[in-house]
Amino acid sequence: MNAAIYLRISQDRSGEELGVTRQRADCEALVARRGWTVHDVYIDNDVSATKAKRRPEWERMMADIEAGRAQVVVGWTIDRTLRSGRDRLRMLEVGKEHGITISLVRGSDMDLSTPAGRLAADILGAVALNEVETKADRQRAMHAQAARMGKRVGGRRPFGFEQDGVTVRAPEAAALTAAYHDYLAGTPLLAIARRWNEAGLLSGVPRADGEGMAEWNHSGVRSVLQNPRYMGMRRHRPEGGEATLHPAGWPALVPEHTWRAANALLDSAASEFKPRGGRRLLTGVARCGVCGTPLNAARNKAGPGAVAAYRCPNGAHVVRRAELLDEQITRLVLARLAQPDVVAFLAAAEDDGEHARLAAEAASLREQMDEIAHAVASGGLTVRQAQIANAGLASRLTAAESAMARAGRGSVLYDLTSSQMTRERWDALGVDQQRVVIGALLTVRVHPAGRGVRRPAPETVEVAWRAA
Ligand SMILES: [Zn+2]
Incomplete structure (x- = not known):
């Protein structure tokens, strides 16, 4: 039997998720254990499981299954493999017609040619999707709550601070404070970016090729200087509402008048x-x-x-x-x-x-x-x-x-x-x-x-x- 391995790369904010390399190795080991052959590996890159996005590799895999080139779909978990309710219905239909089996590293096999297999895939898929959506809802509520309390939740480490978002990281904080003054005194953003790169301060933004962190550029410095966090404020925009500033629970790196002057100039x-x-x-x-x-x-x-x-x-x-x-x-x-x-x-x-x-x-x-x-x-x-x-x-x-x-x-x-x-x-x-x-x-x-x-x-x- 030919196996189609389907993987997704998604943003990992919680740090609980395994890298795609590890997922792929586990899927390939599963195929080898069962004595199947890997027909192809399909990897889509999407950031959120709930936002609708085009997934070319999913489409390519479904076409290969319909053409009879693969008989088993191998994935990591059910929610990684069947991302939405629409995916699930389509997989059940095609699976019934072509006698497809879904085989999971974390989970059991489901033979979609049988009513019992289709029922299991349908129920497990629905439960997994519900969990993803509930988690997204809970996260939105947590963010709104934290904003009102002047706290920060999750996300990337802010430049100038430690991962907790509150403890100042001295060398970066000094570079930032100097940057606000230098920009107001006429130093171009690009010159500030070069200065930071020469000092070995990294942007915290992953490079496009995934190898470490990107160097600073003009627009990276601009968006950092525009962040109200550096005057000790947190911006909160309720859904459909206007953004408001709230005093934050971390120290300001520049006084508000300096931040405002720099931002007036940027705008x-x-x-x-x-x-x-x-x-x-x-x-x-x-x-x-x-x-x-x-x-x-x-x-x-x-x-x-x-x-x-x-x-x-x-x-x-x-x-x-x-x-x-x-x-x-x-x-x-x-x-x-x-x-x-x-x-x-x-x-x-x-x-x-x-x-x-x-x-x-x-x-x-x-x-x-x-x-x-x-x-x-x-x-x-x-x-x-x-x-x-x-x-x-x-x-x-x-x-x-x-x-x-x-x-x-x-x-x-x-x-x-x-x-x-x-x-x-x-x-x-x-x-x-x-x-x-x-x-x-x-x-x-x-x-x-x-x-x-x-x-x-x-x-x-x-x-x-x-x-x-
Ligand atoms: Zn003229």
């Missing part, structure tokens, strides 16, 4: 502020005086004697030698940073009392919104009343959260510029951080200056200082 559409690699001082900051488009940096011609130039991407509105424009703006910025009022403006954002006040206000607003939700649940308040009460609180919370984002960003600017700014200190900042300072202080428009890029033409450069 921001304003590319001039966004840290990005491979840019000159004023790309994206300086705009064309004719059409308003941000200027590109490019060489004005190929070969030796080529000079870097800023140019409008829409035809030849403006073109300017890059070094000259960079130097002109740098001098202006250094002069501005020497004035006492700019330091005072940045210092206001660094006021710790203000940070604490905003954090306390946000916490109190979230608590009030929580109380309203409880009042609705216990019947003390109608949904309509709750909506009215919530609307005012929600807009105040949004205002407090954006004020925190501004304050967090101001802190970083203050760190960059607070002590006496000299030309040496400025040059040591590096282009990414210089861009953040320039973007925060001014906007630049470059107007046409006639032909050629050699002439400095400072009078055609229009600088507007940003207001506090």
Whole structure:
């Protein structure tokens, strides 16, 4: 008799499940013991047993059975082999017609050509499926409960913490805290990813080929920085409802204002502020005086004697030698940073009392919104009343959260510029951080200056200082 071995790879959150390699070895041993021949091994890769997904290998196996190429289906357990009620009905029908036997490593043989065999497969399959579904329900309820209590359940180890999700893992936590500040100070996400990889910090995401953990990349760092866990919060989204934040049972790695500032920047559409690699001082900051488009940096011609130039991407509105424009703006910025009022403006954002006040206000607003939700649940308040009460609180919370984002960003600017700014200190900042300072202080428009890029033409450069 020819045997079809059917296996499934599924996500293993509990750690109870055996690897597919072990399952396969056990199935092959069973086939050998019975004196059968392995016709083929069919392996589908699906993550959850309850979500409907296409399974090409299951389809291929059923086609082989219908064509008479296999007479025995060998699997690990009944729920691994017959995944849904629909699978079960189909297997019973085909099994009856072609005289198929199901043979399990964990379970007995079921001869589907007999009514008793079909009844056993039907009942055992239904019981197993019910267990899977009940477990999924129970898990959903546990997650909701844990979220309300500020706890975490199961899942992958969060970067910066041990498997319990509460104990800080010092080297990763330090790298994360630094990353929030570096990103706000202009370091691109890709540079942060490289730094983490060089330090040997792994992403915790399995590699596509299954060999260990993947290296960090741009989007991996982005999604880590977006996780509210690092400001000591847990996000909970009830089914069909809106996401809410709850104080969590683990320590925050950065204060809320820093997290908000970094996330405002991550979400921001304003590319001039966004840290990005491979840019000159004023790309994206300086705009064309004719059409308003941000200027590109490019060489004005190929070969030796080529000079870097800023140019409008829409035809030849403006073109300017890059070094000259960079130097002109740098001098202006250094002069501005020497004035006492700019330091005072940045210092206001660094006021710790203000940070604490905003954090306390946000916490109190979230608590009030929580109380309203409880009042609705216990019947003390109608949904309509709750909506009215919530609307005012929600807009105040949004205002407090954006004020925190501004304050967090101001802190970083203050760190960059607070002590006496000299030309040496400025040059040591590096282009990414210089861009953040320039973007925060001014906007630049470059107007046409006639032909050629050699002439400095400072009078055609229009600088507007940003207001506090
Ligand atoms: Zn233009």
